[in-house]
Amino acid sequence: MTNSPSFDLIVYGATGFTGRLICEHLNATYGVNRDINWAMAGRSRSKLEQVRNELGLDTTVALLVADTNDKASLNKLVSMTKVLISAVGPYQNYGSDVIKACVENGTDYVDLCGEPAWMHQMIGEYNTAAKSTGARIVFSCGFDSIPFDMGTYFLQQIAQEKLGGPVCRIKCRIRNMSGMASGGTVASFKATMAAAEKSPELIDVLVNPFALTEGFTGPEQPPGDKKIFEDDINSWSGPFIMATINTKNIHRSNFLLGHQYGEDFVYDEMVLLGSEEKPKKPGEMGFDMSLKPGEGPSKEQREAGFYDIVFYGTASDGQTIQVSVKGDIDPGYGSTSKMIAEAAICLLENTETSGGCLTSAPAMGASLIERLQNQAGLIFTVE
Structure with missing residues (x-):
C-alpha cells in the first residue's frame, strides 16, 4: 500500500439502508475506535450526521464527504483507509471510479456487487494494475456470493x-x-x-x-x-x-x-x-x-x-x-451487512494474500469462515 491511512475501515455509502446496518454492526461488535478505527462516508455531511445520531453512535466516529462524480474527493477518501467498504450501487453506475481510486492508491476494497458484466469489465481494466499496487479488490461480499x-x-x-x-x-x-x-x-x-x-x-x-x-x-x-x-x-x-x-x-x-x-x-x-x-x-x-x-x-x-x-x-x-x-x-440485509463488515476486517487482519480482482475464497479462505461463524x-x- 502506497498511502499512510488514518483509518482501518471506511464505510462508503453509510447513509443508505445497508450502509447504516454495516455501521450498526461495526459499532455493536467492535465499538468506536476501540478495536477497529472506522469512519462513515457519503455525499452529504448533514445526512451522515443524521444517521450517526439516529444510530446512537459516538460523535467521535469520523464523517467523511466524497462523491462518485468528484474523482479528487474519491482519491482523498480511499487514501485515508486500509480497507474501503463500498455500499454504493448499482456499481455499474457509481462504482468504476471507486475501483480506479482504490487500485491506484493500493487500498483494499469490498463490495456487495451482483453485476457480472461490470465485474468482467473491471477485471479486464484493473486486475493487472491491482496486482502491481497490491490492492485486493474483492467483489460480491454479501449474500451474493x-x-x-x-x-x-x-x-x-x-x-x-x-x-x-x-x-x-x-x-x-x-x-x-x-x-x-x-x-x-x-x-x-x-x-x-x-x-x-x-x-x-x-x-x-x-x-x-x-x-x-x-x-x-x-x-x-x-x-x-x-x-x-x-x-x-x-x-x-x-x-x-x-x-x-x-x-x-x-x-x-x-x-x-x-x-x-x-x-x-x-x-x-x-x-x-x-x-x-x-x-x-x-x-x-x-x-x-x-x-x-x-x-x-x-x-x-x-x-x-x-x-x-x-x-x-x-x-x-x-x-x-x-x-x-x-x-x-434475513439474507439480503441483516446477514449481508454482517458478512461484508467481517470480510473487510478479515482482509484487514490477513495481509498475506496478494493484490488483484478477487472473490472471497481466494482472498480470505478459512479465516473468513471462522469470522463468519x-x-x-x-x-x-x-x-
Missing part, C-alpha cells in the same frame, strides 16, 4: 481431508429461506438488464458461467433455468435468481485458486421445491424482490429471516460429501 462461494470452498476442504482430493461436481440447493432481496440488488438487476438491451454483447457475458475466468472455459455447466425432478435428492428443483452471479464467482474462485476444485469442475444452484407432484413455485421461497434502493425490512422482519443452503458434492469415483451453510437472519451468525456444517 459469500455463503455460496465459502460453502463450496468449505466442502472442497472437507473433500481434501476425507477423500484426498476435490469433488468434481457440486449441486448447491436452497433448502429453505425467508427474507428479502435488497433494494440495491433489485436495482442492480434492472441496471444490468437495461445495459444488456443497449449493448447486446453483454448477453454473452451474462449467460457464460466462465465469464470471469479470463480465457479459461471448463466443461458444460447445467443451465438451471427449468424446473426438474432430481432422483438423487428426491425433490423438484427450480431456478434460483442469484445463480447467475454466484456460479460465475465460484468458477472465478476455482480459477484464482489454481483450479483446486479441478479443471473439470461442474457447479449449479437451484431452489428445492419439495417432492410433491405439484411442487412449490420458486417464488414461494419467500425472497421478496419488490424493494427499491434505500428501502428495507424492519428490525423485526430482519430478525425473523433465515436461510439454509445445502451442498451435495460427488467425487469422480462416486464418493459423496454433504455440507450446509445456514444464516440466522464467530461474528456474523453463519453456521458451516458437515452433514
